[in-house]
Amino acid sequence: MPPVDDTAVEDAAIRARGLTKRFGDLVAVDALDLTVRRGEVYGFLGPNGSGKSTTIRMLCGLLKPSAGDIDVLGCSIPRDAEKLKRRIGYMTQRFSLYEDLTVAENLGFLAAVHDVPRARARERIDELLDTYRLADRRKQLAGTMSGGQKQRLALAGTVLHKPDLLFLDEPTSAVDPQSRREFWDSLFELADEGTTLLVSTHYMDEAERCTRLAILDRGRIVADGTPHDLMRNLPGRTLLVDTAEPRQAQRALSGLEGVIALAQIGTSLRVLAADGDHLEERLGERLKSEGVEGRFEPVAPNLEDVFVAATRKTLEDRAQEGKAKEGSS
Amino acid sequence: MNLRRLGSIVVKELRQLRRDRLTFAMIIGIPTMQLVLFGYAINMDVRHLDAAVLDQSNTARSRELIAEIAATDVLRFKHTAYSAQDIEALLDAGRISAALVLPPDFEARLEVRDRPAAQIVVDGSDQVIQSAARQLAAFPVYGSLGWTSRVPGVEVVNFYNPQRLAPINTVPGLVGVILTMTLVLFTAIALVRERERGNLEMLIATPVSPWELTIGKVLPFVAIGLVQVTIVLGVGKLLFGVPVRGSIAELYAAALVFIVASLSLGIFISTLARTQFQAMQMAFFTFLPQILLSGFMFPYAGMPVPAQWLSEILPLTHFLRLVRAIMLRGADLIDVWPSLAALGVFIAVMLVVAVSRVHKSLD
Numbered sequence: 001m002p003p004v005d006d007t008a009v010e011d012a013a014i015r016a017r018g019l020t021k022r023f024g025d026l027v028a029v030d031a032l033d034l035t036v037r038r039g040e041v042y043g044f045l046g047p048n049g050s051g052k053s054t055t056i057r058m059l060c061g062l063l064k065p066s067a068g069d070i071d072v073l074g075c076s077i078p079r080d081a082e083k084l085k086r087r088i089g090y091m092t093q094r095f096s097l098y099e100d101l102t103v104a105e106n107l108g109f110l111a112a113v114h115d116v117p118r119a120r121a122r123e124r125i126d127e128l129l130d131t132y133r134l135a136d137r138r139k140q141l142a143g144t145m146s147g148g149q150k151q152r153l154a155l156a157g158t159v160l161h162k163p164d165l166l167f168l169d170e171p172t173s174a175v176d177p178q179s180r181r182e183f184w185d186s187l188f189e190l191a192d193e194g195t196t197l198l199v200s201t202h203y204m205d206e207a208e209r210c211t212r213l214a215i216l217d218r219g220r221i222v223a224d225g226t227p228h229d230l231m232r233n234l235p236g237r238t239l240l241v242d243t244a245e246p247r248q249a250q251r252a253l254s255g256l257e258g259v260i261a262l263a264q265i266g267t268s269l270r271v272l273a274a275d276g277d278h279l280e281e282r283l284g285e286r287l288k289s290e291g292v293e294g295r296f297e298p299v300a301p302n303l304e305d306v307f308v309a310a311t312r313k314t315l316e317d318r319a320q321e322g323k324a325k326e327g328s329s
Numbered sequence: 330m331n332l333r334r335l336g337s338i339v340v341k342e343l344r345q346l347r348r349d350r351l352t353f354a355m356i357i358g359i360p361t362m363q364l365v366l367f368g369y370a371i372n373m374d375v376r377h378l379d380a381a382v383l384d385q386s387n388t389a390r391s392r393e394l395i396a397e398i399a400a401t402d403v404l405r406f407k408h409t410a411y412s413a414q415d416i417e418a419l420l421d422a423g424r425i426s427a428a429l430v431l432p433p434d435f436e437a438r439l440e441v442r443d444r445p446a447a448q449i450v451v452d453g454s455d456q457v458i459q460s461a462a463r464q465l466a467a468f469p470v471y472g473s474l475g476w477t478s479r480v481p482g483v484e485v486v487n488f489y490n491p492q493r494l495a496p497i498n499t500v501p502g503l504v505g506v507i508l509t510m511t512l513v514l515f516t517a518i519a520l521v522r523e524r525e526r527g528n529l530e531m532l533i534a535t536p537v538s539p540w541e542l543t544i545g546k547v548l549p550f551v552a553i554g555l556v557q558v559t560i561v562l563g564v565g566k567l568l569f570g571v572p573v574r575g576s577i578a579e580l581y582a583a584a585l586v587f588i589v590a591s592l593s594l595g596i597f598i599s600t601l602a603r604t605q606f607q608a609m610q611m612a613f614f615t616f617l618p619q620i621l622l623s624g625f626m627f628p629y630a631g632m633p634v635p636a637q638w639l640s641e642i643l644p645l646t647h648f649l650r651l652v653r654a655i656m657l658r659g660a661d662l663i664d665v666w667p668s669l670a671a672l673g674v675f676i677a678v679m680l681v682v683a684v685s686r687v688h689k690s691l692d
Contacts, residue, residue, distance in 0.1 A: 060534050062530070062533055062534060082536070085534060085535060085536050086536055088534070089534075090531070090534035092527060092530050092531055094527040094530075095527070096526075096527040096528050096530055096531035097528070097531065098341070098345065098528060099526075100344075100345050100348045100349065101341065101344060101345065105341070105344060108337075109337055109338075109340075109341050110535070112333055112334060112336070112337030113334055113337060113338075113532070113535045113536065113537050114535055114536065115331070115333070115334070115536060141348075157531075
């Protein structure tokens with residue numbers, strides 16, 4: 001996918017060019033280009049170790065990049081990191097408020113730390129306790145709350161000083177599906193109020209809710225765009241094989257030229273394949289030769305297909321790079 | 330440095346401390362417990378120590394002295410020895426703690442009074458027994474004959490440990506030992522905890538500066554240190570009658586400087602440790618040399634020269650000099666300024682090293 005020409009984007013909240021972070025020999029983030037417009041809910045989708053957290057930490061100014069330029073809300077990072085800290089909120093992956101303080105004490109502490117004037121802080125805390133349904137837990141120790149409650153408290157603490165830009169690092173990894181849905185509703189409310197959000201996740205359903213999305217793999221952005229565009233422009237086709245023996249079908253089709261990924265969905269088999277002539281015929285022949293009954297049905301690609309195709313592509317690219325290097329040496 | 334932010338960190342720290350019952354109990358419990366244990370072990374009124382008697386003169390007066398000493402109840406003569414070798418064997422076997430030796434010329438010595446007439450051999454490896462023997466050394470051997478000579482009637486010989494520790498020296502020293510053990514440990518742990526529990530990652534995304542955080546977290550411990558000093562001095566005075574001959578204000582001033590020195594050591598450790606457990610290990614690593622080499626256990630003058638150099642680096646060494654001078658000799662701070670200056674240098678070095686490391690660790 002060609003990189004979007006976004007130098008012209010006027011209302012960028014985040015703009016990073018050639019962002020790189022090396023930890024010794026390990027390249028955690030590799031020449032990453034990123035543009036996030038104001039008011040967007042921008043998603044980082046990627047497996048563990050793909051560089052999501054490291055990128056977010058660099059954008060917040062918590063970590064110095066090894067190379068590259070960052071501009072966040074008009075602040076050049078890391079130079080203006082202190083100035084930026086007053087305008088952003090950062091919600092860490094792990095619950096990072098104090099478990100041995102009460103809900104109200106935690107928020108009071110954060111208000112003081114963010115220089116929110118006392119009178120306004122009291123008002124704001126009441127308002128947040130209300131919004132995030134924590135009013136009756138005011139005097140409860142944070143450590144004794146459930147995962148969902150802790151997460152709502154963490155979000156309240158992150159938005160207490162009304163930041164223009166929120167970074168959320170896998171915010172829903174420790175909560176149940178119901179809490180996750182509610183949490184995303186809260187995020188959209190914040191977006192409606194004009195806050196820009198950058199959210200990392202490894203859940204497809206969450207990624208699909210973002211207004212724009214970047215798929216990260218091994219420190220690189222391997223695909224980006226709106227979830228809709230990403231799915232529509234997926235180079236390749238998705239088919240559903242309706243068969244009584246999905247496991248045998250999977251074994252028969254794996255390794256066949258043009259097949260990118262296979263996944264059993266209940267009693268049927270989902271096939272992601274590269275575009276090519278007579279695809280269905282070739283697949284059908286293979287099934288027949290292996291003695292498996294099956295019927296093909298084209299289906300619309302979903303985000304998981306996009307994710308698999310994008311991360312798969314970099315694998316192949318790198319394998320080819322490796323071969324090219326071997327040949328030249 | 331923003332005062333409201335600093336204040337909010339102090340308040341937060343105090344709240345957490347109040348809820349951490351175990352730590353809180355240790356802060357108050359350690360000084361009281363150590364003081365009572367150390368103090369009583371040393372001052373205990375010893376009775377009925379097993380002893381042997383070697384009466385080489387065997388006269389009416391020698392038997393009279395043995396009976397009189399036995400009547401004090403301090404020594405209980407369970408064995409009769411016939412030679413110095415007997416005594417040594419009994420001591421080595423741990424069957425006696427002391428032995429009374431009356432030389433063949435006991436009566437002549439009593440007349441001439443140029444040498445001690447009797448000798449008490451003591452198991453010097455035991456502090457309690459030593460101090461008991463010292464009481465016996467004042468025993469009026471000459472009875473009604475009158476006691477005028479400069480030569481003591483009974484000579485005390487420490488059999489194993491020729492060095493003696495005055496109990497009065499222990500309580501002032503304990504002030505320093507207790508401050509070292511609690512403050513270094515708790516500062517280091519409190520600072521590392523923030524990182525280990527993930528709070529630090531949230532905090533560094535806020536306008537809080539590393540130094541607001543460090544100072545805010547450490548300030549409550551300054552107050553705790555002063556409370557501990559008060560406990561030790563109060564209990565020391567109440568139970569053991571340990572005097573403060575110098576100015577109380579100067580004593581507290583010296584303690585404050587030492588508290589800051591201990592805290593800066595704790596801050597330094599916190600920049601090295603990644604986990605609370607590591608911090609604890611490192612803190613313990615600093616305790617041993619401080620307690621052994623500072624002059625708390627063994628006198629500075631008796632140490633080999635390299636140990637003395639090492640001793641000069643330790644803050645406890647200098648605090649012991651300060652606190653003993655003020656409490657026992659009634660000295661002014663001005664008199665002991667070199668120790669004060671040494672603590673100042675220690676604080677400066679620790680903080681400079683810590684500052685350079687804090688920047689790295691947050692990167």
